[in-house]
Amino acid sequence: MPQQNRRAVVTGASSGIGAATVRRLRAHGWPVVAVARREDRLRALAEETGATFFVADLTVQADVDALAVHLAETGGVSTLVNNAGGAVGLDTVEHGSIADWQWMFEINVIAVKRVITALLPLLRASVSGVPTGEGVADILTVSSIAGHIAYEKGGGYNAAKFAVAAMMDVLRLELSGEPIRVLEIAPGMVHTDEFSLVRFRGDQAAADAVYAGVPNPLTADDVAETIVTMVELAPHISLDLVVIKPVAQSAAYKVHRGPLEVKQ
Structure with a gap:
């Protein structure tokens, strides 16, 4: 169960890992605000789970600002799950589309930065005055093994996700001394x-x-289950980086196809 007075915001919540994370958090008793562009899907998810929702395009600063105002007026936030992102194209660096690269950087990198900047004051407020070890705020970002291991024709997505991983490393250093994971x-x-x-x-x-x-x-729910585990650990424990893969996948570029069998 979440610690008292916790509330989660999940971006990219209209499908996939985001929607699965909303479902898992709600099943564990969390108040959750689901955020995405597609209102119809958010509304259906809210009706299914009891979450609330906010429609926003995270590549638009005004939408992110409006999200922050909404959260401040409706109870704040203690846990941010940056899930919105995606890949487009599977091309070489030489021939990859500039427009594809720009889109991937906007949604995977710049949007994450926008949301963190907008919500950090609320995250700080959620643990202001809480005795050491009795509470923690979370910024959890869904990156990819593509942000840690390069592979051919993944240049644009690799570059964007490597940037996200670097951003999290820098942010962790910059927030040193604060009760924020x-x-x-x-x-x-x-x-x-x-x-x-x-x-x-x-x-x-x-x-x-x-x-x-x-x-x-892996399924979206496998990842969601792990996300909930990470944010429900005791406040003094931080799983800085969790790489999660199916057993059949040894690396971003090496996947076994066919039954898993013991070698003779």
């Missing part, structure tokens, strides 16, 4: 409805091929 979870292969479909611009066959023959790729 800076946490990063870096998922490997996660089979969701939209990630690969967006990356391959709606090509369902190409998206399905990513997971073909892979025994038990």
